[in-house]
Amino acid sequence: MAMAVTMVVALTGCNDWLEVPVEGKSTSKELFEKGDGYRSVLHGVYMNMAEDVLYGKNLQCGLVDFFSNQYNVNVRNEDLSSRALIAAGNRDYKNTQLTPEIKNLWMSAYKCIGAANGLIQSVSGEDPNKFAKGEMEKNMIEGEAKALRAFIHLDLLRLFAPAPKDDDGNAYIPYVNTFPNILATHMKTREVLDAIIKDLEEARELVKPYDISLYGSGASASGRARFYNQFDYGTTIYTNREELDEFFGGRGYRFSYWAITATLARAYQYKGAYEDSFYDKAKECADEIINCEIVAEDKTKYYPFKEENFDGFFYAERPEEASDIRMVGNLIMGVYRDNVKTGLISNMLSQYPRRKSVVAQDQLFIVNTDGQDIFKTVDNIDESANDIRCTRLLYTPEGAYQTKLSMKWYVKENNVVERDKTLSIFPLLRTSEMRYIIAETLARRNNFAGAYEIINNMREKRGLSGHSLAVKATFDEFQKDLVREAQREWISEGQLFYLYKRLGAGVKRSDNTVKPFTKAESVVPIPTDENL
Structure with missing residues (x-):
């Protein structure tokens, strides 16, 4: 090679x-x-x-x-x-x-x-x-x-x-x-x-x-x-x-x-x-x-x-209130990247924005929950109101409609220490x-x-x-x-x-x-x- x-x-x-x-x-x-x-x-x-x-x-x-x-x-x-x-x-x-x-x-x-x-x-x-x-x-x-x-x-x-x-x-x-x-x-x-x-x-x-x-x-x-x-x-x-x-x-x-x-x-x-x-x-x-x-x-x-x-995050009702979104207790390994030093925070925001108040060219990774019936059981029972993987690990940006994004990649605005603890780990x-x-x-x-x-x-x-x-x-x-x-x-x-x-x-x-x-x-x- x-x-x-x-x-x-x-x-x-x-x-x-x-x-x-x-x-x-x-x-x-x-x-x-x-x-x-x-x-x-x-x-x-x-x-x-x-x-x-x-x-x-x-x-x-x-x-x-x-x-x-x-x-x-x-x-x-x-x-x-x-x-x-x-x-x-x-x-x-x-x-x-x-x-x-x-x-x-x-x-x-x-x-x-x-x-x-x-x-x-x-x-x-x-x-x-x-x-x-x-x-x-x-x-x-x-x-x-x-x-x-x-x-x-x-x-x-x-x-x-x-x-x-x-x-x-x-x-x-x-x-x-x-x-x-x-x-x-x-x-x-x-x-x-x-x-x-x-x-x-x-x-x-x-x-x-x-x-x-x-x-x-x-x-x-x-x-x-x-x-x-x-x-x-x-x-x-x-x-x-x-x-x-x-x-x-x-x-x-x-x-x-x-x-x-x-x-x-x-x-x-x-x-x-x-x-x-x-x-x-x-x-x-x-x-x-x-x-x-x-x-x-x-x-x-x-x-x-x-x-x-x-x-x-079990009881956190807003993304900004959540912590340990990487769930490091059940994470065996992930690779590390300092997103701030590499200038990649803005790139991550284009896929996982906190708010969408103006028309912009985003590249949103919108989870197709309805199209895939993810939160319905195979017997067609809707569990979306109880499963924290829906209620806590998905979010909708402010100003958006029916746009569910993964909270795992949410870019915190206020608590940058928690933001960097989370986003620096890429789970494997x-x-x-x-x-x-x-x-x-x-x-x-x-x-x-x-x-x-x-x-x-x-x-x-x-x-x-x-x-x-x-x-x-x-x-x-x-x-x-x-x-x-x-x-x-x-x-x-x-x-x-x-x-x-x-x-x-x-x-x-x-x-x-x-x-x-x-x-x-x-x-x-x-x-x-x-x-x-």
Whole structure:
């Protein structure tokens, strides 16, 4: 892949290890003279992931969610004028406005992969003594880079190749694991999945010594610890807070042992269509996360992913009053971006405005709640008045009418501290997905009572106490309930397209028919001029 490892200026000035020389003013050889150079390059790849073209928008709340029929594209020009987004909403992949966006996504993803490969190849042969924490730090960097490589490949596979249940045996995307690699070989879906899982299994073992240590486990003991370095009393990392090397905090922004395990659960579930036992492997990984127990030095026990808490916005009647909209307690991993320093707040406001008092050319990501019946059960019971995913996690801008936008991306006007805590995190992995994986596997094993117990417990915490779903007797019936829950849970988080595709689930169309995506709809064409 003919590209150089991206050298970027760090966005977070408080962490010295993030300071990276500007491209053109340093060579990779100079950068890797010290162990801190490897830290900087790793951070640079994470920063690239957070760009709009990837997980800062298009693979988060942007293009991929338009692909899923999640947004209403039949609106006034002043609300949505982008021909590319309208084409994405119609899955018109050959549209001349959309094809450059798809190509840019493809190229940017492989650019990140190339940077990770360069890092892996350099760090794997290094002397551990070059790193501040020796072998553990060296392995941690290599493990995170491998996980990053696997994670991006998995999303490329889910976009640009048929789902395993529809595998036609043809080769689609390349799995690139060398640097540089100009003529990458395209591989079959199953081969790519095997490579992804191999990388993730290796990565998990490489990062494990830190993340399960007394010190490292405290960095993941809660959402506040993972994302805000607000460590829990009694953990070793809390006791030694003054000695903390910032590189070993913020585990929610990195591929920790738990984030890699969650990605493995996702990959094994995707592979389940080839061999039923992979669903059990997926459940095993998901169970490990949900049931994770951390024991501190003083024997206090923490369960970092067990409980869900929505108190920050459960009773907030106005968007400005809400807090913890990122729900960091059930967030395993997200990538970080300082939207203020990168000048992107105004861009976010054009998609998620607080008010709409004048005619303007906005690009509103309007959730198509009515067109998709999101807040009606499959038995046609309207739950919109009770489900907090509707009453609290959707909002209508002032001066707008019937325009429901995701509160997850609301740009606060007054509390900029809370605004930046929220909008700087771009979610990648949640415990809700792990719960769905466990429930789906139980349903596949005909344990429908156990599957619905999980789903109904989640619904109760989301305002639907007393609204339990009836236990169904077939997997097809369960799948419909599962998809409806996911439609509510993953609004503007980039997961629905992949869910519909993996399951072959029915999707409601503009003519009110419900049918699965065709192959032409579910497989995004690979850019004709790949030029990796």
